[in-house]
Amino acid sequence: MLPKFLYHAPETIHEALELLNKYGREAKLLAGGTDLVVDLRERKTRPKAVIDIKRIKELNVLKYEPGRGLVIGATVTYHQILEYEPVRKKYPVLWEAVKTVADEILRMRATLVGNICTASPAADTAPALLVYDAVVETASKNGGRKIPIENFFTGVKKTVLEEGEMVVSVTLPEPPADAKGTYLKAMRVWSEDLALVGVAALVADGGKDVRLAYASVAPTPVRARKAEKVFREDGDIREKIEKAVELAVASVSPISDVRASKEYRLHLVKTFTRNALNRLLGVEAVVVA
Amino acid sequence: MLRSIKVVLNGVERTVDVEDHWTLLWLLREKLKLKGTKHGCDRGDCGICTVLVNNTPVKSCLVLAPEVNGAEILTIEGLAKEGSLAPIQKSFIEHSALQCGICTAAFVLTGHWLLQQGDGVDRKRVAEAIDGILCRCTGYRQIIEAIVDAARKK
Numbered sequence: 001m002l003p004k005f006l007y008h009a010p011e012t013i014h015e016a017l018e019l020l021n022k023y024g025r026e027a028k029l030l031a032g033g034t035d036l037v038v039d040l041r042e043r044k045t046r047p048k049a050v051i052d053i054k055r056i057k058e059l060n061v062l063k064y065e066p067g068r069g070l071v072i073g074a075t076v077t078y079h080q081i082l083e084y085e086p087v088r089k090k091y092p093v094l095w096e097a098v099k100t101v102a103d104e105i106l107r108m109r110a111t112l113v114g115n116i117c118t119a120s121p122a123a124d125t126a127p128a129l130l131v132y133d134a135v136v137e138t139a140s141k142n143g144g145r146k147i148p149i150e151n152f153f154t155g156v157k158k159t160v161l162e163e164g165e166m167v168v169s170v171t172l173p174e175p176p177a178d179a180k181g182t183y184l185k186a187m188r189v190w191s192e193d194l195a196l197v198g199v200a201a202l203v204a205d206g207g208k209d210v211r212l213a214y215a216s217v218a219p220t221p222v223r224a225r226k227a228e229k230v231f232r233e234d235g236d237i238r239e240k241i242e243k244a245v246e247l248a249v250a251s252v253s254p255i256s257d258v259r260a261s262k263e264y265r266l267h268l269v270k271t272f273t274r275n276a277l278n279r280l281l282g283v284e285a286v287v288v289a
Numbered sequence: 290m291l292r293s294i295k296v297v298l299n300g301v302e303r304t305v306d307v308e309d310h311w312t313l314l315w316l317l318r319e320k321l322k323l324k325g326t327k328h329g330c331d332r333g334d335c336g337i338c339t340v341l342v343n344n345t346p347v348k349s350c351l352v353l354a355p356e357v358n359g360a361e362i363l364t365i366e367g368l369a370k371e372g373s374l375a376p377i378q379k380s381f382i383e384h385s386a387l388q389c390g391i392c393t394a395a396f397v398l399t400g401h402w403l404l405q406q407g408d409g410v411d412r413k414r415v416a417e418a419i420d421g422i423l424c425r426c427t428g429y430r431q432i433i434e435a436i437v438d439a440a441r442k443k
Contacts, residue, residue, distance in 0.1 A: 037352075
């Protein structure tokens with residue numbers, strides 16, 4: 001049984017904001033519910049009101065326009081994202097990350113915006129959004145904000161969202177023309193597990209524009225900007241990759257928990273970063289005995 | 290809060306009173322006494338509470354009862370028509386695709402959904418679609434075969 005609350009299903013963003021204003025911190029927004037309903041049951045949250053935003057039609061926009069990028073509305077499910085051809089073609093890192101989340105039945109329900117609003121350090125879509133320089137668009141009674149994804153997470157399950165503010169959509173700008181990328185994720189079992197480590201890598205501009213982002217290795221998803229800078233300079237590509245691997249390790253701060261030890265996570269950061277960069281930069285891996 | 294919702298449940302239009310904080314699973318089992326839908330982990334991991342909402346598989350422990358206002362719901366009780374089993378049910382029997390039975394309704398309904406998704410229902414597709422439902426008895430082989438075979442005979 002869930003604890004008692006009032007259920008609201010507004011049909012416009014305006015109505016949703018009215019309700020958010022009325023209840024303040026005592027309201028929780030409901031999209032797919034795959035995080036919220038579990039938290040309600042475990043009494044991790046005790047809201048007075050649950051505001052279901054799935055009946056707000058304008059929040060289900062999923063649209064790519066060349067040059068302008070990809071807009072993902074607040075109620076767009078993972079399944080919708082996987083089925084939308086421009087995502088697979090233009091944003092492969094996001095497509096690969098979404099494909100690793102939970103299972104097909106949950107992906108028909110769970111949403112990307114819900115994932116980032118839960119703000120788990122293990123949020124699978126966050127590293128992909130980080131390497132694509134995504135921008136979170138919000139609405140509130142005082143007007144909306146555009147928040148770069150890198151500034152969105154502030155701690156474990158914490159974001160910059162204020163009372164009365166809701167995420168409307170996430171926009172991913174047009175990626176560089178020659179961008180290639182991948183998402184590598186370690187899990188104990190395939191499906192139904194959180195990432196032990198998630199690594200998003202994107203390479204563009206003939207190998208000079210390299211972007212690296214990580215999940216499950218710090219209080220928030222993080223981008224390894226120091227490691228990325230290495231590729232702006234000239235030099236031997238293998239040496240640059242090794243230098244980037246070391247800087248990537250220095251930019252994360254994993255903990256030991258029931259799923260993996262700190263040492264194992266650091267090891268995964270190293271090998272995943274190296275493997276991703278070798279592949280994307282066309283370097284043959286050196287076999288070390 | 291108690292409210293009235295309208296659903297088409299197993300083909301029959303119904304008005305039901307639900308509390309805001311009930312889950313769909315609770316509504317089906319405890320209020321409507323449809324015990325074919327099973328209660329498992331209560332957190333979306335095991336998948337045995339799966340039913341079809343608007344012809345899409347959904348883990349009913351993660352859905353609030355008021356959310357399904359206006360929806361069509363199909364549970365295992367609604368699959369057989371006029372006393373004759375649906376093709377997917379017959380296939381599960383032919384392939385002995387169950388042992389203890391607690392996950393069976395979820396697999397049968399997900400299989401039923403897959404059969405309506407058009408062609409290409411092969412082992413790989415079935416394995417992907419049933420990824421979110423756990424069975425601790427069969428090792429999944431018979432379940433996959435039952436669904437693939439039903440798709441072949443369609």
